[in-house]
Amino acid sequence: MKKIKSLIKRYGITISNIEKSDAKTLTKLNKCIALSQECLNQLRVHIREHDFVSQEEEIxxxxxKKPKIYGKLKFFAHQLNFLSECPDSSIGIQKIFINKALKKLESEKKKNLTFYKYYNHNxxxxxxxxxVRGNNQLDLFSNTFHLNKDPQFSTSHDLVVAEIIAYDLIIDYYKRKLESFKLNNSQIVVKEVLPKILSNLPWTASKTDLVELLYALNASGAIKNGEAEMKKLVEICKQxxxxxxxNIYKTYSEIKVRENDPTKFLDLMKINLIRKLNSEQ
Structure with a gap:
């Protein structure tokens, strides 16, 4: 059993180093797949040459132990297939592809739902x-029955556990993909709100003047019938x-207590506009 622990520990460390490396994704996945296969083969050889000391150890x-590695192997292989089959097009099409894959996974999960609950409930x-090896009659009731599997290195349900582990890893992978799409979409929205034509438009009056203008626009119902959120207007001006x-609320409080002219900027705007209109007659 010490040999098994040593092989699995070394496998875990090596996989972690590969995943943290700067290598390309496809390169890392191929290395992880090869390493997983190698570890499983080493375990297979060891099990053939050394029997378990107890049934508890075999269970x-x-x-x-074996399903954890086999599950990761299936996960790495699934990722590789995803990267090769997923359409290299719009985010919308990729989301459709992922959602179809998720439905397919959920359908496969339902085939072994009873055992899935058994395993996850410990x-x-x-x-x-x-x-325990030798209970081959249970294979007849398993959706993962294989005629050519190694009876010395397999039981009726170890592969089902591997599929459960792979399922959970794949679901998490797809969720992270969908979250990255949301992030990309939010960045795209910003780009749409700020086309190139709106760049290099600095506000050259004072901040207080802009706050006065925003409150005036909102109070007059000029924007969303006066129901626009001031925080949103401030963010638009920032962009x-x-x-x-x-703190616009502090600035607004200062505007309210101005003794001589609380609408100083608006009054100045009116004067300048009238002056311009008169000069152009």
């Missing part, structure tokens, strides 16, 4: 049937004019 190996009542208005 532990086929319920936890039940043990049937472990001596599911994870449009490249100016951070800071």
């Amino acid at each position: 532990d190996f086929f319920k936890h 039940e043990t009542s049937f472990d001596d049937k599911y994870f 449009l004019f490249g100016i951070d208005l800071g």
